[in-house]
Amino acid sequence: MMDRLQKILTTLTFLTLLAPWPLVAVAQSDPTPDAPVEASEEEAPSTEPQPRPAEAYNQGVDHFEAGDYSAALAAFNQAIALDPNFARAYLYRGLVYSEQEAWAEALPNLTRAIELAPTDAVAYFSRGVVHYRRGDLAQAEQDFSEALLHDPNYAKAYVFRGLVAREQDQYALAIEDFTAGINQAPELSDAYVHRGSTYALMEEYQAAVSDFDQAIELDGQRADAYQGRGVARYHLGLLEGALEDLNRAIRLKDDMPSAYLNRSYIYSAQGRPMRALSDLDQAIELRPDYVEAYLNRGLLRARQGNLQGAMDDFDTVLQLDPEAAVAYRYRGNARMEAGDALGAVADYSDALFIDVNDAVTYKLRGDARWAIGDRPGAIADYSQAIDIRPGYLEAYEARGQAFAALEEFQRAHDDLTRVIRGDTQRMDPDVYFGRGWVRSQLGDITGARADLERAAALYLETGQAEGYRKTLDLMRQI
Template sequence: MRPSGAAKNRLATMSSRDVGKRLAYFMTVAALVSLAFAQAQTTAPAVPASIRPLFDRALAYYRQGDADSAIKVFDEVIRLQPTFARAYILRGSAYALRSEHEKALADFNRAIQIDSRNAAAYCDRADLEQHSLGRPQDALADYDRAIRLAPKFQRAYFNRAICFLERHDYNRAIADFTRSIQLVPNDLSAYGSRAYAYAKQGDRTRALADAKVAIKLKPSQIPLARVTDLGLRAKTYQILGQPKLALRDFREAIRIIPSRGIAYEDLAWFLATCPQEGFRNGAEAVSAATKACELSHSKRSGCYDTLAAAYAEAGDFDQAVKYEKQSLKDSSLAPKEREECEKRLALFQQRKPFRDEF
């Protein structure tokens, strides 16, 4: 399906909240699992034979999105091999999935103490600093360190690009997405993300070209990474003006891992804010957004923002105003994000719903 002329003209008005921060959170919790581990094998120490079965079992749990089971098995791995840095990195990533940020940070710090040249440890700590701890300068320093240590570490370029994207520094984001694609040419996430960055610049031609490439690439088969890819592909379908296929991917992400709050949040946002009336459903949006908040171990600003948009679509503007104000209490909101939340609050106070134009 070719996007309509109207759809093309709306590309540059996409909400940075919907794709920017939400995209970043998706990438953080999934950490591009399939690519990250493939790259880690090239430089990381071999897993000691004595713990290999345990390590593989913990890794399998993590890739499936089962953070609780992964942490339990990594605990045993670390008990048996207390100086094995990779186990701390992966356990830290599992803690991040559960939004246990201090425990995640402690594990990443311990990994760096053990192996100060471990690029993955710096990259994962940067993800945590950027998206959970509200420390963007520390995050950039850690991404830079990871890239200096491993100049071909694709995920470090990709995640640094997301950091630039949140700052609305689109030129630097595009440069890092481009390097990411050079290192891993068939990465759906990188093409979809660069499409968004081009769209924000108003470069409709390049945005559409990247979006068309992205939808031809296959999502990962690893459950945790597949959920990420589906969410990003859904956003790409929205760029191309294909909401039916976007909705399909949002629902499939929930089916694969029903415990992922961000997948419910993403579905709720789509159902509440889609410009095409036939795809909106206020009641289901409220239900999905409520589920997302229940599953979130820490109530992120985006969760409340989504719940506010859902209530607005359902016609309950008092609740919409309440939750948008709650969203604005987040001191870590970037200036542009805060500005967009304030605009939504003004709409809800006027008893008008929000439409996320693509």
């Protein structure tokens, strides 16, 4: 009876592409310059000088532009008290609240500004930004479209509407809007950054690099543009250029956790795991709830043989996100490698409770069930993995080896033949050895010898001395 090979996933996967990009400034100018409102020449009836609404408003604008939001808010409050129909004062008061991320206060002010000035594109845009930041994408899209209806040249409205489309995975629409924004304002580096990141999500990495190049040419201090270009170069296999870009991004902004995470992928690809771990440590220090960093550090720790450290990281992920099915899967892998097959079955089962269509986890649970002696459960899991992903050759191989061990030779032969025919590139000697042994049991000695000769050659080519000796021993027996 043959031994089954347990294959544990410990490779580092690229879990995130790019961190969210900083938002474009909320307080965009009007299509015409927003000059201070002139005060009326008419004298106030009071014997003491009283501020006019326009004066209070102008003071508020000055404070707002200086970043003194408390003073700005007080001035806009005064302007509105003096003139309850002062649309621009409501707009700017909404912008103050937006800058303070007080969305519940910003929204009614911006809505009132729109009620008083229903053709004001800036008011619609500003309210759209609030909806976007609150996650109300439908309302955000409606407001950005309304802003563009009143001002078709409003570049930032195109950019934000593109962001809404991208969040909804409508990448082609996002590209269209970002391009429209660029056409209206070729100097707008945000539009190039966002379009570049969208191209990267579409795996059009060369186009992404071109956009990040343009963003950097417009503003050489944009850490996010260097980070984006570095990620795109990573995917193009340009590791040295990618590393230079991530290094530059970190020099420009050394408190950006996503840059350390992304640089860790490059170090890992270069075979420098300790530097990768150091970057992941830094990402976690900067952002203690960074799920992706814990996941990737756990994977790297597992590859380094630090299984307890890996499981600790996956535990942290599950504390932060109990619905992270991938963390259960990775922890199950670590448990398998540590010899805890029963614990691995429990983790894989938890992962499948969250994601019932994960073919890989069914295959892995099949491996774990086989390890604890649950033969029918293992075969059922392999079959489920194949049902979900009909071309899943690793699941066919595992099921074929399981059938062989259970002496269901014809079924084993069929599965292993499917693997050999379906993957001419991999040329796994274990598969040829397995089918050779199965053929010998079915009485096909000629076919068995052909498979075993192929297995022996592949074992020899790959330096697997034990497999080579095992194959020669079996050939002598048949």
